[in-house]
Amino acid sequence: MYRVSSKHPNATKEAISTTKIRDNNVRITRSKAKALGVSMSPSKPAFKQEPKRVARPSNKRMASDVTAYKHKRRAVLKDVTNTLAERAEGDIKACKHGQKETKQISEDGLVDVDAEKSKLAEDLSKIRMVESLDASAPKQKEDGSDVADYLQIVDIDSNVQDPQFCSLYAASIYDRSHVAELEQRPSTSYMVQVQRDIDPNMRGILIDWLVEVSEEYKLTSDSLYLTVNLIDRFMSHNYIEKQRLQLLGVTCMLIASKYEEICAPRLEEFCFITDNTYTRLEVLSMEIQVLNFLHFRLSVPTTKTFLRRFIHAAQASDKVPLIEMEFLANYFAELTLTEYTFLRFLPSLIAASAVFLARWTLDQSNHPWNPTLQHYTRYKTSALKNTVLAMEDLQLNTSGSTLIAIRTKYNQQKFKRVATLTSPERVTTLFSR
Known part of the structure; x- marks a missing residue:
């Protein structure tokens, strides 16, 4: 113990x-140790034992690393932001400096900024034209004539001054127009197949009267052409009594005016022009009938649609465009409106033939057709023969027609009295050469 x-x-x-x-x-x-009151701390071993090192980062070190990373990331982002900001600021200063410099140069008369833009647009237009020519050019003949013809084509879409020309999209627009004129054509034989109470002569009288109405209300030519198109398309599938033919005419002109005119005449004015033969309700009822039948498809290419572009192509090489040529081509095209037989010709073909005959009427010394017109109209001279000859008969009134509204219209001084112009030599001789 x-x-x-x-x-x-x-x-x-x-x-x-x-x-x-x-x-x-x-x-x-x-x-037991607690009961004895002794400590459990082990005694030091005889040999020196290396403690195992475990990769356990301390909380203090981890916090410092994260803080350093955050500062580093902020520094990097700050540097990038500052760099971009400095670049953007430098670009803005350079742009402003360039604008001031350009403005100063243009004010001094050294450089015309608008001229430079126009030149650039013209170069782009030429590139587009060359690409279209490469795609549509025919095979080269042995004598190289096709290549020579295509080199003579004038680019009429290089003018970007007038936004109404839609220079950048003109080629695509008229590509679509050539397709659309085939899709919504009136029947060429509806007078025989559908109508029994009216004839081509009655149709001509109606359209001759509508020409006078368009002059009375100062409507555009587009309204007149669209009116005739709506009449023919409706009568191609719907029977009309002769008592309601005039009602159809004024109703189609009312629809065309609403579509084309800035300030279309009121419905009451069209009733008045018929001497109140038809009431307001009758015109409204006919308007509903026409629009429902056509499914409101009023955007159709007419002869006037193509005539503008073809006249532009005809005057591309002229230093001073002749206003008489434009009036004369419009005169020939409108003469065909009263003729039922011209429904067999496409609107683009009628427009090309009108330009052909107008150029021939004004100048017999040169051939009226050239590579530029052939390219933009897509018609060769041989394809125009029948239409041009029939149109010349209308010009000379070989049938003795009494419908004079269009002739009276173009006999006015504002149209240079082109209705009185004739060629001393028949165009038949041109096709026989």
């Missing part, structure tokens, strides 16, 4: 416990 000193009880207990553990090799638990 061990004696415990009262002076140092803890030290004695620890010594006894330690001695007992070493001598007897007794396993001691934490509860």
